[in-house]
Amino acid sequence: MDERVKPTGQGLGVGWTLHGDGRRITAGTVVAPDERLSWPRTIGIGMQHVIAMFGATLLVPTITGFPVTTTLFFSGIGTALFLVITRGRVPSYLGSSFAFIAPLTASASHGVGAQLGGVVAAGVALVIVGLIVKALGSHVIDAVMPPVVTGAVVALIGLNLAPTAAGSFEAQPLIGAVTLASILVVTVLGPGLLGRLGILVGVVIGWVFAAVTGGLAPDRVDALGDAAWFGVPQFHAPTFELSVVLVALPVVVVLIAENVGHVKAVAAMTGRNLDGVAGDALLADGLATTLAGAGGGSGTTTYAENIGVMAATRVYSTAAYWVAAVTAIVLAFSPKFGALVFTVPDGVLGGATLVLYGLIGILGVRIWMDAKVDFTDPVNLTVAAAALVAGIGDLTLSIGSVELGGIAWGSVGILVAYPLLRRLADLKG
Incomplete structure (x- = not known):
């Protein structure tokens, strides 16, 4: 059989035609999502995707205290889904x-x-959004959540x-400084894919520095020695x-x-025009996040790190992502691996999160810039300003026995205030 004939499983994302001779990318073309290279080359590219997602995927459970192997397991399952x-x-x-780090912390x-209940709730909400987008079209997102609102919530x-x-x-300023400096230097000066792995490389450098200077917690090192090489992930x-x-629901934004x-x-x-699949993407991530929360893992999202790998290789084959998903699931069955990740000291986490949390904040600003949000408009200016201060200052108030923090108040406030004030301003004008 000619490998170039499209397999019947393509409708489920598990069949691919062969690109060219399978050994190289034809000049001026890319390897499309429904194509693949030879399996050895596909596996190699899949391993690159594992490396690209590794640092960020493992950093979230490391910071929040969630089981590393469980989170890794559900990231693999979620990718396949x-x-x-x-x-x-x-x-x-x-x-x-x-985005889940803040509400989980x-x-x-x-x-x-x-x-985990918060993660499940966010996942279910995203599923509902996905179904709405599938029914009404992707333009509904901009109508309900314009860039001024989305940017403020993200920031x-x-x-x-x-x-x-x-x-x-x-807590460990020297280790934190080494980690932060390493991340900045590698991200700015690292060539190609190395630059995109700046956070992972910086964490490893800080980690090694801490080990050499006695900055690792003895109890975590002992736990590493006691951990088994093989075992089932911890489900909760x-x-x-x-x-x-x-507190968790604003993460949906x-x-x-x-x-999208x-x-x-x-x-x-x-x-390729993929507007018609935006609803499916939201639905899929919602189901993956719901499944993760139901079993003990952190919520999921599509990864920009892996877009970098695709841009560098010009290989967009989903076959490589199946390789990455299977690899993540296999690694999840090693408690030793999870215990190793938990030896990362506070100083390393501090150096990394100074960058990570700032990047999320800047992403909100980028949404404003890309959409050219007009901050001379008093509605845009005032609702964004109030929401940001409520979030950054962690405004905490109680309604009865329910205590809500800055993320909830800032997000709910702008989601309610923006359409109301916009309507009043339009009536005035």
Whole structure:
């Protein structure tokens, strides 16, 4: 049989035609999502995707205290689910979303079960958004959440945790400084893919520096020695508390922005119109996040890190993402690996999160810039200003027995205030 004949499984994202002779990319072309190179080359590119997602995906459970192997397991399962639901049209890896760090950290006192309930709630909300977009079209997102609102919510989620990053840095300032400096230098000066792995490389450098200078916690090192090489990931069941759910729900705004942005980026790089699959992408990420929260993992999102790999290799084959998904699932069955990740000291986390939380905040600003949001408009200016300060200052108020923090108040405030004030301003004009 000629390998170039499209396999019957392509509708599920599990069949591919062979690109050229399978050994090289034809000049002036790209390897499309429904194509692949030879399997040895596809596996090699899949390993690059594993490396690209590794640092960010593992950093989230390391910071939040979630089981690393469980989060890795559900990222692999979520990626496979995404590829099936989008019918192999959108190459993407679903890794841990940084946006969940703030609500998970803010609700840590409620316990792991309640934190997972928040993840499930966000996932279900994203599923609903995906179904709405599939029914009405992607333009509905801009109508309900214009860029001024989306940018403010994304920015306040990232900047809300600034004190946490500073506290971790202050716990081990020298280790934090080495980590931060390494991330900045590698990101700015590192060639190609290395530059995109700046956070991972910086964490490793800081980690090694801490080990050499005695900065690792002895109890975590002992736990590493005691951990088994093979074992089943730790699964946990969610519980639901209204205050935790309300803190987690604003993350949906970030997930929408990331998913839609990813679909648009892939469409631009491959030259294909993918507007019709945006709803499927949101639905798939929502289901993946719900599944992760139901079993003990952190929420997922499409990964920009892997877009960098595709841009560098010009290979958009979803076959490589199946390789990455399977690899993540296999690694999840090593408790030794999870214990190793948990030896990362506070100073390293502080150095990394100073950058990470800031990047989320800047992403909100970028949304404003890309959309050319007019801040001479008093409605845009005032609602964004109030939302940002509520989030950054972590405004905390109670409604009855339910206590809500800055992320919830800032997000809910702008989602309610913007359309109301916009309507009043239009009536006035």
